[in-house]
Amino acid sequence: MQIAYADLGQTGKVYVAALSGGNWFFLTSQGWQTWHGGAFPTYSNGALANASIPVVTGANVSGLVGTQVYVGYGLSDADMLNNGKYALVYTVH
Numbered sequence: 001m002q003i004a005y006a007d008l009g010q011t012g013k014v015y016v017a018a019l020s021g022g023n024w025f026f027l028t029s030q031g032w033q034t035w036h037g038g039a040f041p042t043y044s045n046g047a048l049a050n051a052s053i054p055v056v057t058g059a060n061v062s063g064l065v066g067t068q069v070y071v072g073y074g075l076s077d078a079d080m081l082n083n084g085k086y087a088l089v090y091t092v093h
Helices: 077-082
Strands: 011-020 023-028 031-034 044-047 068-074 086-091
Touching: 011 077, 068 077
Parallel strands: none
Antiparallel strands: 011 023, 011 044, 011 068, 023 031, 068 086
């Protein structure tokens, strides 16, 4: 997912989520965490820039077939959802 040109360099939050087996998981600086409701955990907070995010590195993902990975950004999770600043970026096959 590309950050919109107008948003580059602005302060915001980046969210990385995975939907697997009906459960949501969010990637944070401490690793993947199950989401139990409330505000979405953030991957990072600060100046928005196009960057590479290591979602899974060197792991066997064969048990995750069908898992969908989403990336989004915004001033808050509400800003991201209300303004369509998110996208499905990968489905495990």
